Amino acid sequence: MDDSYLNKWDAEVKSVSNNKFIVLDRTAFFPKGGGVEWDTGIITTEEGKVYNVVYTGKFSGEISHEVDNEGLKVGDIVKCNLNWSRRYLLMRYHTATHVLSGVFFNEYNFKVTGNQLTMDKGRIDLNMGEMDVDLIKTAIGKSNQIILKELPVEIYYLSRDQAEKDTSLFKLAVGFTHDIDNIRIVDIKGFDRQADGGCHVRNLNEIGAIKFIDAVNKGKNFKRVYFSL
Ligand SMILES: [Zn+2]
Numbered sequence: 001m002d003d004s005y006l007n008k009w010d011a012e013v014k015s016v017s018n019n020k021f022i023v024l025d026r027t028a029f030f031p032k033g034g035g036v037e038w039d040t041g042i043i044t045t046e047e048g049k050v051y052n053v054v055y056t057g058k059f060s061g062e063i064s065h066e067v068d069n070e071g072l073k074v075g076d077i078v079k080c081n082l083n084w085s086r087r088y089l090l091m092r093y094h095t096a097t098h099v100l101s102g103v104f105f106n107e108y109n110f111k112v113t114g115n116q117l118t119m120d121k122g123r124i125d126l127n128m129g130e131m132d133v134d135l136i137k138t139a140i141g142k143s144n145q146i147i148l149k150e151l152p153v154e155i156y157y158l159s160r161d162q163a164e165k166d167t168s169l170f171k172l173a174v175g176f177t178h179d180i181d182n183i184r185i186v187d188i189k190g191f192d193r194q195a196d197g198g199c200h201v202r203n204l205n206e207i208g209a210i211k212f213i214d215a216v217n218k219g220k221n222f223k224r225v226y227f228s229l
Helices: 084-108 133-148 160-164
Strands: 008-017 021-024 041-045 050-059 062-067 077-082 112-117 122-126 153-159 182-188 192-195 211-219 222-228
Touching: 077 084, 084 112, 084 122, 084 133, 084 182, 084 192, 084 222, 133 211, 133 222, 153 160, 160 182
Parallel strands: none
Antiparallel strands: 008 021, 008 077, 021 062, 041 050, 041 077, 050 062, 112 122, 122 222, 153 182, 182 192, 211 222
16 A cells, blocks of 8 residues: 555465465555456465465455465464566556546546456546547547656545545546545646555656557447557
């Protein structure tokens, strides 16, 4: 939540369910949510036994790590390592989605109503009435111009009262939990602010360039855009 670049740390096993669902006392594994895929990685015991984390999800408010082997026990002290190439690519995709949603909203008043980010490609859904592929391509070009400004991306918290004064914070609510009083803000300085629970790069210059792949008409006010980096 506070450091998207933390990719190795020590932890203690707090619970084990069905021999393979592990809860840790502290974790940086991102659980699947807000249209963003989960983190994978490894958990290594003090004896040197390695467990692959194949899936991370959030269940009943707890982050659960599915491992590929039995053997972890409550109280085990472990070292955790994220699959960083996967996570970092997802961070780049996620921040790119914020740039796209900022451009579509600021310039065209279209909202991003959903998104799905994988290692292969990104997908956003727009509440665009009539399909306009040229407009979409132009918006992606404008997004790449924003990226070239190399704006910093900051993460901080606002109280619910402060946050609710700025309704634009909630136009893309990826991973946002509504029952919390401290609202986490992802701020692309001078361009776009969102209430958001996801992992982001520190500067737009880490994204690379956004490339249009395809646009699909899914219905009235529902256009789906695929892109890669
Ligand atoms: Zn986000």
